[in-house]
Amino acid sequence: QATSPVDCGDQCFAAGAASCEGYEFVNGTCVFRTGCDGRYHNDDNETRRVGYCARRDEPPIISIQGMATEVNLGEVWNMGRVRCRDLEDALPPQVVMEAGVDTSVAAVHVVVFSCTDLRGQRAEATTDVIVFELCDTSGLLQGGGDGNPADGVPCAEGNGRMTLGQVCTPRCADAYFPLTTPLICVRDTVEPWTVKWSAMHRCMPEPCAAPLVVNSKTNEQTGQLQACSNSTYDPVEKTYKIADQGFCAPQCDDSEGSQYIPDSTRPLYCNLKTLTPATFACMLRPRPTNLIPEDKSTTWMRLTWNPGNPNGCVFLRWHFQYREGREGATWSSVYIDSGANGEGSREALADYRIEGLAEGQWYEYRVQEQCEDERFNSDFAESARVRTFTVRPPQVLFKTPEEDVYLDPKQLLIAWSVACRSVEQSDNGPMLYVRRSGEHCPGQLWSFPAHMLASQVVNSEAGGMQFFGGRAMVAIPPAKFLRKGCFFEIDFQANFLVTIMEPAKYSPAVQWSFTYIDKRPDLVFFAQDETSLEHVDFEIRWEFKARFTCTVEPEDLRECIEIRDKLQASTRSRRCTGTAVDLFQNFTDSDDKRPPAVAFRVGGLYP
Numbered sequence: 001q002a003t004s005p006v007d008c009g010d011q012c013f014a015a016g017a018a019s020c021e022g023y024e025f026v027n028g029t030c031v032f033r034t035g036c037d038g039r040y041h042n043d044d045n046e047t048r049r050v051g052y053c054a055r056r057d058e059p060p061i062i063s064i065q066g067m068a069t070e071v072n073l074g075e076v077w078n079m080g081r082v083r084c085r086d087l088e089d090a091l092p093p094q095v096v097m098e099a100g101v102d103t104s105v106a107a108v109h110v111v112v113f114s115c116t117d118l119r120g121q122r123a124e125a126t127t128d129v130i131v132f133e134l135c136d137t138s139g140l141l142q143g144g145g146d147g148n149p150a151d152g153v154p155c156a157e158g159n160g161r162m163t164l165g166q167v168c169t170p171r172c173a174d175a176y177f178p179l180t181t182p183l184i185c186v187r188d189t190v191e192p193w194t195v196k197w198s199a200m201h202r203c204m205p206e207p208c209a210a211p212l213v214v215n216s217k218t219n220e221q222t223g224q225l226q227a228c229s230n231s232t233y234d235p236v237e238k239t240y241k242i243a244d245q246g247f248c249a250p251q252c253d254d255s256e257g258s259q260y261i262p263d264s265t266r267p268l269y270c271n272l273k274t275l276t277p278a279t280f281a282c283m284l285r286p287r288p289t290n291l292i293p294e295d296k297s298t299t300w301m302r303l304t305w306n307p308g309n310p311n312g313c314v315f316l317r318w319h320f321q322y323r324e325g326r327e328g329a330t331w332s333s334v335y336i337d338s339g340a341n342g343e344g345s346r347e348a349l350a351d352y353r354i355e356g357l358a359e360g361q362w363y364e365y366r367v368q369e370q371c372e373d374e375r376f377n378s379d380f381a382e383s384a385r386v387r388t389f390t391v392r393p394p395q396v397l398f399k400t401p402e403e404d405v406y407l408d409p410k411q412l413l414i415a416w417s418v419a420c421r422s423v424e425q426s427d428n429g430p431m432l433y434v435r436r437s438g439e440h441c442p443g444q445l446w447s448f449p450a451h452m453l454a455s456q457v458v459n460s461e462a463g464g465m466q467f468f469g470g471r472a473m474v475a476i477p478p479a480k481f482l483r484k485g486c487f488f489e490i491d492f493q494a495n496f497l498v499t500i501m502e503p504a505k506y507s508p509a510v511q512w513s514f515t516y517i518d519k520r521p522d523l524v525f526f527a528q529d530e531t532s533l534e535h536v537d538f539e540i541r542w543e544f545k546a547r548f549t550c551t552v553e554p555e556d557l558r559e560c561i562e563i564r565d566k567l568q569a570s571t572r573s574r575r576c577t578g579t580a581v582d583l584f585q586n587f588t589d590s591d592d593k594r595p596p597a598v599a600f601r602v603g604g605l606y607p
Contacts, residue, residue: 002030005302030311045130053160059121060086060093062113070130072163077101077129080479084115084123093117104195108134133195134161137168140201145449147203153182154201163194172203175272179204205244207232211279215260227251227280227418230270242270252282259285261375263312283311285376286369294351298359298389298501304351313371320352325362325385359503360390393505394420394497399490401514402489409516412475412490419470420497420507431496432465432475439487441486446477470500482516488514 002008008030012020022033043349052266066080084093093115114124140154152160155168162168162185169177180199187192216227228248231240242248247269250262260282268275286308318336323329336352357363367382395417402411430447437443448465463478490512497507505554
């Protein structure tokens with residue numbers, strides 16, 4: 001009710017500008033225009049014929065900030081900040097915690113807060129707080145194990161109980177390592193508050209580091225030496241490892257041309273970070289060298305070689321092989337045991353003589369050193385192709401005298417190309433026939449019996465024969481058989497001489513002839529000027545065709561060989577390595593002119 005518009009205005013102002021926007025005084029009644037919001041409302045939404053808008057009283061509101069919803073057993077729980085607000089009450093209502101958290105009990109605790117405003121309206125808030133169990137380190141060592149630490153403390157952080165999220169750094173005994181690291185206290189799925197270790201504490205034996213062996217095999221992928229075939233590469237340490245209780249199978253450089261092998265077949269055993277034996281060595285196999293023919297003949301050959309460095313080889317024997325040097329030929333083997341015939345030994349220079357070879361055949365040879373441990377057997381050391389000697393049939397190099405001779409030859413000489421001996425057969429008959437004939441010469445046949453031994457000499461009225469080194473043979477006819485003015489035919493029978501070298505080759509038949517002329521030039525004059533040491537004067541008379549040669553003789557004649565020469569005017573001359581100088585022309589008989597004598601000087605001589 002109002003008595004005037006002034007009363008309406010007072011009431012509108014009293015309600016507040018937000019609740020009363022205007023008013024009218026109509027027929028003694030105040031009409032207000034309102035725009036209520038928030039806590040206010042009017043029944044007609046637009047206008048209401050009341051003095052002011054009625055207020056709405058809401059229940060209080062509880063807010064929680066910073067409260068810990070998880071806590072470990074025995075820890076202090078952080079409740080954070082809990083507030084209760086009421087927009088109508090002048091003072092905020094008091095907060096009451098109806099149910100709290102007991103951190104001594106592992107469980108899910110329901111925390112309840114409430115507050116009540118002046119009108120008695122109650123507000124309530126609840127939250128769950130989990131109190132977690134603790135992870136006990138003593139349980140990590142349950143079940144024991146050889147690798148557990150001797151002091152019984154499984155973690156580097158010490159013994160005891162750990163909260164959720166804490167880390168245990170596992171400890172192990174010497175030569176062991178933790179299989180899983182680190183160990184973390186994590187939630188369990190049994191109950192919301194239960195916990196467990198992320199893994200069991202387990203100590204494993206440490207692997208062994210593979211040995212570093214010079215000349216061992218190189219792994220193509222890592223580029224590192226991998227001395228053990230069954231080792232595993234550790235990219236962190238960049239080394240190869242062998243698992244505990246595992247074995248290292250030694251391996252050496254097996255690249256092309258390599259001769260390295262382990263010094264033992266025994267594998268290396270890994271136990272608690274220790275290899276037994278600790279290492280091995282890659283050693284070269286003892287390959288023989290310098291296989292050469294030291295001596296040979298037509299049917300045998302003696303070869304020598306140098307043994308290689310023995311390294312780990314305990315010598316057993318030599319394996320010697322040979323074959324003909326032709327395509328498709330197969331190897332023949334000879335095993336030379338240690339000490340056999342004094343040959344099968346490991347001396348600084350080894351040798352072996354192989355028999356039964358073919359004459360003039362090419363052969364290939366090779367030798368291998370065999371050891372008690374066959375892994376150390378060397379490769380075959382091969383020689384070049386070697387050819388056995390060929391025995392050539394005896395051929396006549398020269399025979400003398402031949403054609404016309406002017407001096408008494410006294411003996412017959414025949415020289416052979418190879419060393420021979422006489423055939424020792426009693427029924428072969430004579431080996432040599434010499435027939436003498438001529439107009440003024442009584443014919444006669446002289447034969448020499450066979451089966452003469454080398455170097456045997458027979459000198460008698462029946463004549464004889466002598467060998468010189470198996471290559472020269474001198475026949476000495478009986479005294480007065482070689483008469484002047486006679487013609488002689490020599491017939492050397494075939495197959496009476498045989499080569500000293502095997503296989504035997506026999507001499508051919510040889511025939512030749514000569515005439516013994518009973519005339520010779522006479523030395524009429526010989527003079528030497530004592531004052532001159534470089535010339536000598538001669539005068540020679542002859543009645544037949546002749547040729548003269550003067551030879552300068554060195555002072556040292558030890559290298560000269562005395563022979564007879566049909567063309568030499570002197571009784572004996574020496575054929576030496578010096579230069580023969582023809583000092584004059586050949587003088588021959590002539591029907592119209594025959595010089596009675598020739599005088600000449602030989603100059604350019606040595607003192």
